[in-house]
Amino acid sequence: AHCASQTVFGEGSETSKWMIVGEQPGDQEDIQGRPFVGPAGKLLDQCLEHAGLSRQQLYITNAVKHFRFEPRGKRRLHKTPSVGHIDACRWWLVQERKFVKPKNILAMGATAARSILGHQVSVNDARGRSHLQPDGSRVFVTVHPSYLLRLTDPDTRRSETDRFIEDLKCFGE
Ligand code: URA
Numbered sequence: 001a002h003c004a005s006q007t008v009f010g011e012g013s014e015t016s017k018w019m020i021v022g023e024q025p026g027d028q029e030d031i032q033g034r035p036f037v038g039p040a041g042k043l044l045d046q047c048l049e050h051a052g053l054s055r056q057q058l059y060i061t062n063a064v065k066h067f068r069f070e071p072r073g074k075r076r077l078h079k080t081p082s083v084g085h086i087d088a089c090r091w092w093l094v095q096e097r098k099f100v101k102p103k104n105i106l107a108m109g110a111t112a113a114r115s116i117l118g119h120q121v122s123v124n125d126a127r128g129r130s131h132l133q134p135d136g137s138r139v140f141v142t143v144h145p146s147y148l149l150r151l152t153d154p155d156t157r158r159s160e161t162d163r164f165i166e167d168l169k170c171f172g173e
Pocket of ligand 1: 019023024026034039040146
């Protein structure tokens with residue numbers, strides 16, 4: 001097995017009204033031990049700024065706490081976490097929610113949405129409205145910033161990025 005270097009926990013304001021949940025640490029996150037410090041994190045920071053939010057105000061974490069990858073020469077290629085990985089890590093996310101008590105939770109991508117909502121969802125179907133939870137918190141679902149990075153058509157990338165920023169604004173209210 002190819003093992004991650006370290007566990008990457010959440011970070012940020014521990015009394016924040018806002019919690020952002022990603023999928024799992026990437027290559028850079030695994031090396032630095034911090035969430036969203038690689039290319040997806042840089043894009044997320046820019047979009048947050050456009051939405052009037054900053055990283056310091058937020059608590060940011062991942063559904064899965066270890067980097068899962070396939071070695072390709074010197075590179076380590078991302079592998080999507082399995083349902084088993086999501087379920088194994090859900091306990092930590094539940095604890096993070098209990099400590100931070102965020103009012104608004106943003107699940108970016110299908111893995112985060114599955115972990116937070118507890119069942120498989122289509123990001124497209126779940127997007128564009130909030131999902132009220134029994135504890136009074138609201139869950140918002142949107143795409144993962146890595147999805148935006150993978151879009152090669154400039155017009156599509158611009159319109160999808162604008163849509164992502166609109167989702168961040170709703171979450172940030
Ligand atoms: N992608 C994620 O989902 N989380 C990170 O921390 C980095 C990239």
